[in-house]
Amino acid sequence: SIRYMESCGGLIKNSQGQASHVIVVSRDITERKQAEEEIRNLAFHDALTKLPNRRLLNDRLAQIMAASKRSGCYGALMFLDMDNFKPLNDRHGHDVGDLLLVEAARRINSCVRGADTVARFGGDEFVVILGGLDVGRVKSIAQAGIVAEKIRAILAEPYVLATQQESGAESTVEYRCTSSIGVALFLDHESRPEDILKRADMAMYQAKNGGRNLICFYE
Template sequence: MTSILLHPDRHRKIRALFDEYIELYAGRDDRLTTLFSENFSGYAGGGNELVTDRDEWVRITRQDFSEVPGRIRIEMRDIALQDLSEEVVVVTAFFNIHLPQPEHVLSREVARLVLIFRLEGEDWKIVHSGISIPYQLVQEGEVYPLQRLQERNQVLEALVAERTRELNEREAFYRLLTEDTLDVIWRTDANFFITYISPSDERLRGFKAEEVIGRHATELFDADGVIIAKEAMNKGRAAQHDRTNLGFMSFEASHRCKDGRAIWGEVFSKAVRDEHGTITGYHGITREITKRKQMQDQVKELAFYDTLTRLPNRRLLNDRLCQALAASKRSGQHGALMFVDLDNFKPLNDKHGHFVGDLLLIEVAQRLKSCVREMDTVARFGGDEFVVMLGELDVDHAASIALAEVVAEKIRTRLSGAYCLQVEHEGRAASSVEHHCSASIGVVVFLDHEVSPDDILIWADKAMYQAKAAGRNAIRFYAADGGE
């Protein structure tokens, strides 16, 4: 996903809206609800319950206000704003909540709030909210009534199970109830060939019932979804062989549409057994969750990728380094890790501001990616520090060093070229900032699992400082004996 920098004017506008939200929330002011979009979704407290009904969210907000009617104090720790598109901005904030009770346990915990603003007409509205508070605190203080929502969902699931049993006995009543439901209700025989599917499938995927009935259930899914569905089917067959009653099974898979699109569905399935316990078929419901999956992908993006450069962050780098060590053990081929530190970054920030410094970091990230293979990893370690990891070099140590040196020199040369940074301004023409920057590079060539990922990073960092000490714009390899 392409990174979009926040324009200064938009930054101020969204920050003002966020500050208004915090002030209304702290003051327990019902006008807070006017900031929510009609197409709102949110996670309350520390639970996993996704609220997709705006009226339900308003009810939860008002219940929160009634449980703690006095003004609360929000002690802000950190805040970050990021454009997801021209019309969507995400704000992530970390803070302490001080309730009007002395020595309340919440004041010692850090809460995280994610608000997604979307431009609707001329106004920015909140389309998603997720507040994270340690789960046990939600259980004790119940600032957000997630437990009640979860209990209600359990009641609804039990009702669906009972209703499905009745519908199997009375086919006419079954069809009457399913004509207008948004979820897809379906039934198959013991071999997973579809015997009934509700009209909702045509509204979701575009296929008429006669095009689906008689087909195998795997034809509902795209190639990736088929793999997931077959795993669930095999689990069902194994349960039949073992005479195990699994109850309702669920899985998430991508479904194919008649127009070529793919949508995500959450499938709930249950086996139908005769009086002898033999499975005679399956029935269940499929609920579209495309928007929820997209939101989960965005959350994953924020967790494992740097929001500015879109490069892997430290967490994902550490995971890939562990994988590279395991692969090295299997293949006997060396890998290499490079610690890249920009030599002349701070003066740019001091002279032109962090906005221009961010433009440079984005350009550095693109240049680094252009110097390596698709299989290699380029990560942002923090500030103006980057890490490049190469895999599958050579079984010979000297040859691997030579290969790594070629790539390191390519990176050093590429990063030392002039940077022409285009700074956009709202309401006036863009300006250009020229900057010259080089990099100091420390390299470690590794093999097998002889050392830990932390050791490799430490050694590469030491080699990088040797390059700094040598006058910068240089490459140094780490050696256990302290030499190059």
């Protein structure tokens, strides 16, 4: 494992004023470094799912918008909301709801590339940012649609959530929870980050109002 050391030293001179010895004092500061790293993670990541939080999401979106300006390729932002999450919380409690959110985060991550961003926006809402799509809008819509459909399909699969009762006995809760997904494309800096988020959010509500478990693009 990696250890972090902090060292300081000095010269010892003899009676003629010449350097004769070097004294170095070192101490292990690994725990301090680990604590600093944990604080940084808490500032930029959601404590439950370990996904980027809103703060880091904004930074990632700015990066992908800058990359879009350089390449001339479209990017896409998806706003996801779990459709029937509240009844699970009401019936089985927040601990079980948290298990579903962690599993949902894992499933979403499995559908995207390493360079893409999956963030927890809050509650049962997630945001996905795709960069480096096509230079053409029509093809970019098709590319984003493929990813959105993969996410929609995998989130609609049953969740088997293992819980522990107060007695110590383990039990499982099986639950189905679909998602409504809104997608907004962006190119270069033609829009502000908050406008892109708002458009994807509007498209998500269109999907929800259209019957849920749907994908809608902002037009």
